[in-house]
Amino acid sequence: MPDLNRRLLPLLGHSGGSRDAMTCLYRCGNACDHPVPNQSANPYLGDVVDAEMSRRGVIRAGAVGAMVLGFGGPALAPAGPAAAAATTPAAAAHHGRAGRLTFETVAPNTLDRVTVPAGYQSSVVIRWGDPVEPGAPAFDVDKQTAAAQSKQFGYNNDFVGVIPVPGDRDRALLVVNHEYTNEDLMFRGFTTMDALTVEQLRIAIAAHGLSVVEIERVGRTGRWKPAKSRRPRWNRRITALATEFRLTGPVAGSALVRTAADPSGRIVVGTLNNCAGGVTPWGTVLSGEENFNQYFVGGDAVAADVKPKLNRYGITTTARYPSGSRKWDRAQERFDLALHPNEANRFGWIVEVDPFDPTGRPRKHTAMGRFKHEGANVIVARNGRVVAYMGDDERFDYLYKFVSDKKYIDSDAPWARKHNLTLLESGTLYVAKVTGDSDPAEIDGTGRPPADGRFDGRGEWIKLVSGTTSYVPGMTAIDVLTFTRLAGDAVGATKMDRPEDVQPSPRTGKIYAAMTNNTNRGTGANAKADEANPRNANKHGHIFEITEDRGDHTGATFTWQLPIVCGDPAAADTYFGGYDKAAVSPISCPDNVAFDSAGNLWISTDGNALGGNDGLFATPVEGRERGHLRQFLTVPKGAETCGPFITADDRSVFVAVQHPGEITGASVDEPASVWPDGDFAKPGVVVTWRTDGGPVGS
Template sequence: MSTSPATRTLLPLLPDPMAEGHSRASRSAMTCTYRCDDACFKPAPNTTATPHVRDEIAKVVQRRSVLKGAAVGTGALALAGGVLSSPVAAAPGAGRGAGGAVSEANPSADLATTPFRTVPPNRRDAVVVPDGFTNDVVIRWGDGVLPGAPRFDAYDQSVAAAKKQFGYNCDYVGLLDHPSNRARSVLVVNHEYTTEPAMFPAEGYTDAEKIEIEMYNHGISVVEVKRGATPGSWNRVAPRNAPLNRRINVDTTFFVTGPAAGSDRLKTTADPSGTRVKGTLNNCAGGMTPWGTVLSGEENFNQYFAGTIDPEYAASYARYGISATGSRNWGSVDPRFDLGTEPNEPNRFGWIVEVDPRQPKASPRKHTMLGRFKHEGANVIISREGYAVAYMGDDERGDYLYKFVSKRKMAKGRSGAARDRNKKLLTEGTLYVARLVGDGAEDGTYDGTGRWIPLCSDTESFVDGWTVEDILVDTRLAADAVAPTRMDRPEDVEPNLVNGRVYAALTNNSQRGTRFPADEANPITTSQVRDSLDGELTPAAGNNNGYVLEMLAARGDHAAPAFTWNLLLVCGDPEAQETYFGGYPKEEVSPISCPDNVAFDTKGNLWISTDGNRLGSNDGIFRVPVAGAERGNVQQFLTVPRGAEACGPLLTDGDRALWTAVQHPGELDGSSFDEPGSTWPHTDDFPRPSVVVTYRRG
């Protein structure tokens, strides 16, 4: 291994990836390669003719009422001196009475209600928060999780060390009550993927060593944390004093639950029972259950597999983006990732997994009843009659929204027996996929109705010619057969416990306007061009900025099959004519692009983290009221360092603490470990993905 760091300087700010021809993605080309195997450069796996809501409504004409009288906007803010200049950035605050600097006369630490000076768009290599707030790094890539973990040394990494250390690229953040210590909580964090150029110096590691170390930097970390001296602050507990700490990695045994457990399609040489799986991969978002466990979504699992494809599996593989040339090359060190050797191994990934942080020795589970696709995550709410309802998104261009409703009701109480019963709720029930229909009215809004189409229960198939097992293993193909609505990359889908509505972040679709035409549920959110013949508006370059969908279950019952929907936000530059912010004055909001994850504070405000800002600024986190006079008032609270994605977010401590996972800082084209695009959190001369908590100073 290499023994000493080289003297390096930070790479200069790199150009917008769009300027370099990376026009199909809002991220850097490096991020596309290592996160999703360049999915945005490939044809979308959904090649079916499943209906789109454009078939139900007049296509673009309905938007005239939204666009009427609007001046043509810039489409992107201009960069000046490293900070994006805009009316929003120049304003002292944002919103009618909601903005402005925090003063001694208004010292509230409650992030749900306190005014703050909005953070302007910027490209600083820092976590930037409003005046009056500060943030601490709670845990970094390589920090010790288990007793005996060595001090992190990027020049002397090993599999043995990685098994005991905090993994790479942190994404989902959950915080649960400690079972026996009120001063502590249990932090659960996903490690979505690894970025080889940023992790290793140019010399010192063989390709095989890199792959093995990367394998063990995936997974999930469970870490005990304790409250700090200032309300909202947190610190991690030393591993030797944290018996609940755990590193779930590629070797961890998972039990398979639900109707597909034991299916022939899950059986491998190592597991002829089809009921136990080693490891979890590409864990993206997640959710905390009402019974005190964490759900984590396996997303872009396709990239870890490569090899000879048996024609029998070709259609299934293609629908999930699995190819003979997957980018990771893990099969070179572990034959289970070789398609020719173990053709069923890919079927053992793409599930929702459940981890119980209170039981560090218990095997986590993969729930087949929630379907297999590129899960962003899953979030549970209890219906009015007591059933567990999980909402989920399949993060791919043209794929779908899903819902699961349990067969049994949630047991009341905190007893061990009630908790054990509730941990089985996700093993039996009914899986649905969504169909949305626009109302077609020229009323200045994007809205309509929807229906949840059943795919199967744990005992019955509702798709002609399909068994329950096959529906759950090939959920995408089964869903194609019932004509749901193709969407613009459904990311986080989460119920708001205050108003009962469900919010889905639809991050973007670079092919919107080509094979995915615009309509009321999937609008154009980019620059527009006007047809000189008839004045119609047509898409110029796809949906680059995304939107936020708001859904309301019929009669407020989440178990009901019907719902209504509207678009709360059509994201982008507020000056651009196509953007919409819940009816709030556009000149008073922060620009926002590519919503990814969502969360809620105790007042019901929506908090949005972004991934792949197309407006030139670093990604960030935004507060958005969803009711009253402030509905739609997008206020940027935080930005993450250069090249990073803002993950989480999570509000805790009575809204005094905002948790953020800073994923892939410095992941910019042309950067490397030796020539980094960032050095955040500035404890080393290379970047380290980390979890931070932001709170009121003093």
């Protein structure tokens, strides 16, 4: 009866948003059906005494040093191998186009296709099973092998990055991660994990990881497809099965990451549950290891003093197999913590991949902390240091930022790029603590704004560790970085509603974080609503905006506000920057965010609790149009919208269509979706463009 949950738990549904229970099972191991990992007694936001609160008149200065990716079009000139440039907001504004968002709003729907505005077209760039590496066989769902999957496009694509090839405005590298697998929708006749063959388990392991695919523009349009005219130089599959990663930073080589297979504690096989990510100014890709906990078994057999640390990361310690276990220990014993108790510590990091080095080892940066990373996005500060913003995607977990010790060198010279590749290996890690500026009694959990008409306040970045120096009493630097959640608990960080993607605006330098949802807010002993998380039983989520004081991204203080509180615009508990709610689109469960060159914020959703398919939305975040949110596209039934990525010339929008047809009861033979090929559901990456060749959005 070990897999009974795979058939019965789908009836329970997801406790946040309207994600199907099949997605909950495979994506995060039914995290919402387990106790909240954060059991700390951190004070409620409204009860925190903030000495800075009297300084509400601090000027909200614009930030500097954002990255902008160039395609040699009107936005920016080619940037060489780095394919990126550090620039000030003023420079970005100069390159960005003027004008409002003018596309025809797409209505909510439940169609089994990608729906785009009138005057736009979309096409599939690549899908699960398509060849990536030379020698990859054509995909056949009935003849899958681990060796084939290791050369084919992986399953359930999430993050999308598009990096221009130096000197060629019509070629780029598409970098996509593969978050998780759904064996129900991968293998005919699936019944239980125990019934899978070891080879099928190895196929699933190989379907995790990342893909690097060279793509080319079709004519002079905004459409892109895999490069066919010559042998791709950089195509690569990175898998959880066999790809070696190098640990960097203070934890590398420490006792906490040594295993029998790797007594040096420096080489890790594979990457797990990669979610969102970002593209660095030096042309690499960052990817976050998120729900890694669900892959491990044997937590009941570890030492008693280790169990609380595993529990804080959602790893089951009361039974050998957690509910819905993937049973990967049958294929690789390293996933059995009873035999290899440190293996879990080797996951939960930010991964950096250099797509222009197809044979090099990707790296896991321990200086950036270990938690359930949604992703990381980098901005270059005034003083030249790089700052990465990160969210820990769990109910009641935290926002973080990392500031590098070294400074970014804005050059494509080989020596400069070699230097820049070390920037994330050492620095200072902070966690956010925020306060509201209204009387806590005005925040009643209904989502209604306080007397001043908006949710806003101040925040502090609390230093956790710098280099090898810990600022958390009772924890060494290695402890802080390996068990970062516990460090955040210890310093009283603010519990947020599932902080996911966090992105700096290249135009203003302000930071935008998606708070997806948290239906546990205000229930039982859980933290009640506060000004930064103003709704109890928050099923729709909100957007959190940060303005660093004096525009200093390396500083310790900031102001914040909520420009959007998501949901049905007709409902009293929603807010759209003060814009007329009768003119905006309904939105639920924001997940990933991105910017176009004009500074418009694009938001993709995951788990739409309003009844329609998930989609992609856009809104200005400055001026009179701030909050005028409009739906740009929808994805097929059962799917989540991931990405998005807008090219710097604004001619193409890429999204990853993740888990189409992932609906309870679906299978390969009885699919709930037949996107994209009309037979059974396959995750894939889609590009959308304007048919007249103009910029997307406006």
